Amino acid sequence: MALNAVARRARPLHADPPPSPKRDAILRAAIDVFAERGYFNAQVADVARAAGVAAGTVYLYFKSKDDLLVSIFERSMRDGLAHGRAAVADLGDPCERLRRLAHGHLARLGHDRNLAVVFQVELRQSTKFMERFSSTLLRDYLGLIRQAIADGQREGRFRADIKPTVAAKMLFGALDEMATNWILSRRRYSLEADADAVVDLFINGARAR
Secondary structure (H helix, E strand, O other): OOOHHOOOOOOOOOOOOOOOOHHHHHHHHHHHHHHHHHOOOHHHHHHOOOOOOOOHHHHHOOOOOOHHHHHHHHHHHHHHHHHHHHOOOOOOOOHHHHHHHHHHHHHHOOOOHHHHHHHHHHHHOOHHOOOOOOOHHHHHHHHHHHHHHHHHHHOOEEEOOOOOHHHHHHHHHHHHHHHHHHHHOOOOOOOHHHHHHHHHHHHHEEEEE
């Protein structure tokens, strides 16, 4: 899984920025421009034009084009983490928690194709970016999956010989690959519809014998 590279060289997290409609508009424009033109071909001026602001205004909120890309990653991971925590907060069943996390993961990307393109493709074009990404958000996100697996092991529902961390990365990797395939496919279909098949295959492989 390409995102494993983040664990090798972490960078400090951006502090949570205060709410700002203009900052949000610039970030949205960056997602659309990077998805359409590719990160390396896009310019800050392109983002500014798409956001309807002067190029100098972009630099009031972001240090550089690199900072825009990193901010997209961090915003996406924060949103995914918040949605994931909320989705499983009322669930005790480990299998259902995995299923709800999978549905949420694919639904978020499936509802925003440009974000999916940036997250699945543009963010992975350079080792430099992969090494700079903070491991904290991804670790916490994987932790939701890991906790469900560990709870299932304690209840005797999942095999005890599986390392929860490894299993969590395997499930995330499967979802990640489904999202990439969805982007590259010429067919148009619901990405979220793949969630049950992925989780069923995972659970049956992890199920205690």
